[in-house]
Amino acid sequence: MDSTGGKTVEHDVTMRGRKVIEITGVKQVESFDSEEFLLETVMGFLSIRGQNLQMKNLDVDKGVVSIKGKVYDLVYVDEHGGDKAKGLFSKLFK
Amino acid sequence: MDSTGGKTVEHDVTMRGRKVIEITGVKQVESFDSEEFLLETVMGFLSIRGQNLQMKNLDVDKGVVSIKGKVYDLVYVDEHGGDKAKGLFSKLFK
Numbered sequence: 001m002d003s004t005g006g007k008t009v010e011h012d013v014t015m016r017g018r019k020v021i022e023i024t025g026v027k028q029v030e031s032f033d034s035e036e037f038l039l040e041t042v043m044g045f046l047s048i049r050g051q052n053l054q055m056k057n058l059d060v061d062k063g064v065v066s067i068k069g070k071v072y073d074l075v076y077v078d079e080h081g082g083d084k085a086k087g088l089f090s091k092l093f094k
Numbered sequence: 095m096d097s098t099g100g101k102t103v104e105h106d107v108t109m110r111g112r113k114v115i116e117i118t119g120v121k122q123v124e125s126f127d128s129e130e131f132l133l134e135t136v137m138g139f140l141s142i143r144g145q146n147l148q149m150k151n152l153d154v155d156k157g158v159v160s161i162k163g164k165v166y167d168l169v170y171v172d173e174h175g176g177d178k179a180k181g182l183f184s185k186l187f188k
Contacts, residue, residue: 013109018137018170043112075167076112 009063011043021067029065037067045077103157105137115161131161139171
């Protein structure tokens with residue numbers, strides 16, 4: 001995550017017109033397919049679900065991922081986020 | 095972006111550090127409390143859930159809403175989005 005030499009990497013999400021998402025502060029792409037991306041960011045795991053999702057750009061050194069497609073939801077999956085996030089996660093993926 | 099002259103309003107979402115969200119293309123704030131905002135945007139209803147959410151700025155003329163707080167998830171709730179979005183919605187709020 002420390003790709004710039006000691007500075008904390010910021011985690012920003014920019015979505016334009018619900019069809020292009022750019023995410024910074026990405027540590028790793030855990031998995032992806034046309035319906036779901038699972039990213040490890042500096043602020044927790046982030047699941048992005050949608051339709052016809054495509055990886056547009058990936059630069060792990062910079063921690064930047066760009067995704068194209070119709071977005072349904074973005075969900076943070078916190079291990080330390082308490083029961084609420086866990087409950088939501090289990091509801092979404094059961 | 096041009097909310098005054100008949101052009102299509104753009105809908106962008108910008109989240110910084112998972113604690114500030116700015117949304118454009120907002121037609122209406124349906125409801126909000128510290129755990130959930132429900133917004134009507136030009137691209138569908140958008141539910142934002144989190145912790146300690148606060149309305150930072152609201153400008154209905156410009157269609158801009160800023161929200162502060164720890165974000166758990168952003169979910170589009172489409173009426174025309176097909177079964178998938180509806181299924182997700184019913185799962186989330188049952």
